[in-house]
Amino acid sequence: MAHVLTLRSVAHKSSIRRQENLLGWLMASPWIIGFSIIMVGPMVFSFGLSFMDWNLLRAPVYAGFANYRKMFFEDELVFQSLKVTLYYALGSLPLGLIGSLAVAMLLNAKIKGLALFRSIYYLPAVLSGVATAQLWRFVFSPEFGLLNTVLQLFGIEGPNWLMSTTWVIPSLILMSLWHVGGSMVIYLAALQGVPTDLYEAGTIDGTGWWSRIRYITLPMISPVILFQVIMGIIGNLQAFVTVAIMTNGGPANASLFYMLHLYRQGFEYFRMGYACALAWLLFFIIMGLTLLVLRSSSAWVYYESELRGR
């Protein structure tokens, strides 16, 4: 009798397992379907299209490597837009990192009104888009803009900002610093996770504030910095709205971000194949930089669990 019962319960159990298996797949299916038809399918399609010549009106024509040849050897704007985009990223990435870390550290010092300050600094991250880009276009306006008006109060004559080939990228970098709140909240949370006994040990040893940051804080939050740097690379190299609204790539293509160039090729001139080729180049640049950062990370990212041998 007992024997029969066990058998039955085993059969029952395996039917439950089968049911759970089925249910698991079923519930995960929105992602699986989405991944296949929104990500993988289009990526294959995009790769194929990059070898085609297609303006949406006539049937696509196989073009071999023509799009890639054009991209590397004929279209001078590709190099220009890469240069501009990298210049922007090289400025806004490290400055944003320092800025958001600095604010997070100031806020981490058991300060009254933390929630209020945190909301204020975070606010611009919520409001990114056309409206704030237009606001900043107005801020940078050479004669009547907020920035030059304030500078004038100090007796400084500000440059033409967005209308100057030298100043347009620094202006955009400056504007990007307004958005540091987004990564600030993440650093702040990481800082709050650093055990305080580490600092107490540091204080007893008589270390100064800089050594405390350099030898305790930064190593402890380095995994989060790594994550933010990678997200920053992806975000900065794909920036689009600011230039589309504020400068339209000008003056003289001095702010022609890569995505703006891609947008024009694809959706203004309808060179679908060429736009795909451009997208793949950006993809490989982003991938390359990400891998580079990841490879370098063993030298500067510190995982607590490694040391404890867990």
Added chain:
Amino acid sequence: MKLGKHDQERLSAGFSYALLIVGATIVLFPLLWMVSTALKDPGLVFRYPPQWFPDPIMWSNFKRGWFLLAPTFGSFFLNTAKIAGLAGIGAVLSASIVAYSFARLRWTGRDFIFLLVLGSMMLPSQVTLVPHFVIYRWLGWYDTHFPLWVPYWFAGSFFVFLLRQYMMTIPHELDDAALIDGCSHFSIFWRIVLPLSKAPIATVAIFSIQWTWNDFFAPLIYLSDQYKWTVALGLRALQSSIMVDWTALMSMASLSLIPVMLIFVFAQRLFIQGIVFTGIKG
């Protein structure tokens, strides 16, 4: 004079406050200036020295901005709200169902598929831009709102990850007890796991609403009929005339920020809890 330890601490706290207040002023100043410009007499916008506080206060700028385009901004706001709402509902529903499957159910291939979820977060959106356009156009979705919200109903990887990480922390004993009582997985999901996941659900909802509300690229490539435009496209149209009407533009721009700002203010505690969770555990 030598400072005692206590004085030093107070000094450094004072210094921190000073820096924070200066920073907060710099952050808020452009926004306040935007509102001030929106309320100014159009003739006084380009005056030097600038008028910091609008006098007289011109509420009429809002009315002018609202009716400057045909259709009015009312239509743009309605369209954007519809898209953001549908995207938010879809993102929450689909991602929470999928996340439940990854966090609480055992099925063959689960761990491998979850690796794909993680990897796909790194996949580039720019590569799929052109194919998406081609496919949606082929479906007859060009110049409709579908391309702007339907993708949100397929459980975005980032959202799935965020919710799954959170659901993993809910004790399994709860499910086991419920299963023994004869509860189905659906009622565990609906009655136990979802109510306990308020913070990450709020985060998913806010992110998806905020992204669709602020989105510029997708409306730009998919919408041409003005009656289908979103607020972002309406704002761009206001600045594209040669003589930009700055007071009207700034009035509509400030108005466009209000909904997202309100959501942020009301849900910020849940929201910050949620992002913090991803940022750290990520």
